[in-house]
Amino acid sequence: METTVSINRISPDSHAKSPGTIDGFIFGPVYPRPRRVSFTCVVPQDEGFDNPQYVKVEEKFSKKVGLSRIHDCTVVAGRNVFLVSAYWEEGTDPNRAVEAACPGLEWRGEIAVVQAGRFVTFYKRFKNPSVVSKVVSKSVSRFIFCACC
Numbered sequence: 001m002e003t004t005v006s007i008n009r010i011s012p013d014s015h016a017k018s019p020g021t022i023d024g025f026i027f028g029p030v031y032p033r034p035r036r037v038s039f040t041c042v043v044p045q046d047e048g049f050d051n052p053q054y055v056k057v058e059e060k061f062s063k064k065v066g067l068s069r070i071h072d073c074t075v076v077a078g079r080n081v082f083l084v085s086a087y088w089e090e091g092t093d094p095n096r097a098v099e100a101a102c103p104g105l106e107w108r109g110e111i112a113v114v115q116a117g118r119f120v121t122f123y124k125r126f127k128n129p130s131v132v133s134k135v136v137s138k139s140v141s142r143f144i145f146c147a148c149c
Contacts, residue, residue: 020040020041020043020053020124021038021039021040021041021124022038022039022041022053022055022114022122022123022124023036023037023038023039023114023124023125023126024036024037024038024039024055024057024112024113024114024115025037025112025113025114026060026061026097026110026111026112027095027097027098027101027107027110027111027112027113027140028061028062028095028097028110029062029092029093029095029096029097029109029110030062030096031096031097032096032097032100033097033100033101034097034100034101034113035097037060039055039056039057039059039060039112039114040055040056040059041053041054041055041056041122042054042056053121053122055083055085055112055114055122057070057085057112057114058070060112061087061110061112062110063089063110065087065110069087069088070085070086070087071085071086071087072084072085074116075138075142077138077142080115081115081116081117082113082114082115082116083113083114083115083116083122084111084112084113084140085111085112085113086107086109086110086111086112087109087110088107088108088109089108089109090108091108092108092109093108094106094107094108095107095108095109095110095111097111098111098140098144101140101141102140102141102144105140105141105144107144111140113140
C-alpha cells in the first residue's frame with residue numbers, strides 16, 4: 001500500500017549544530033536518467049521528526065528556484081520512505097529523466113529524491129541501492145500523480 005503525506009522542512013536559517021550531506025537523486029531536465037548526488041543539509045540542534053534536517057535540494061537544481069516554488073511530500077512505498085521535492089516550470093521541455101523513469105508521465109521542472117526513515121529523519125545513504133531505481137520511479141510517479149490532482 002502506498003500513501004502520501006506532506007512534510008514541513010525546517011528553514012535553512014534554523015540553528016544548526018553542523019552541516020552534513022545526504023545522498024539522493026536529481027531528475028534533471030537534460031540528463032537521460034536520474035543522477036545520484038550528495039545534498040547539503042542543515043542539522044538542527046534538536047533534530048527530530050517534528051524538527052527534521054533541512055535538505056538543500058535547491059542547490060542541485062539546474063535553475064535558481066525560489067524556495068516558495070519548491071513543493072515537498074513524503075512518499076511511502078512498501079517499507080521505503082522518501083522525501084520528494086520538485087518544482088514545475090511552465091513553458092519548458094519535458095524532463096527527460098522523469099520520462100525515462102516513468103514512461104508516459106510528463107514533468108516540466110526538476111525533482112529531487114532522498115530516502116527518509118521511519119526511525120530517523122533521513123538516511124545518509126540509500127539503504128538498498130539495488131532497488132532504488134524501481135522505488136524512486138514509483139515515488140516520483142506517485143508524487144506527480146498527487147501534484148497533478
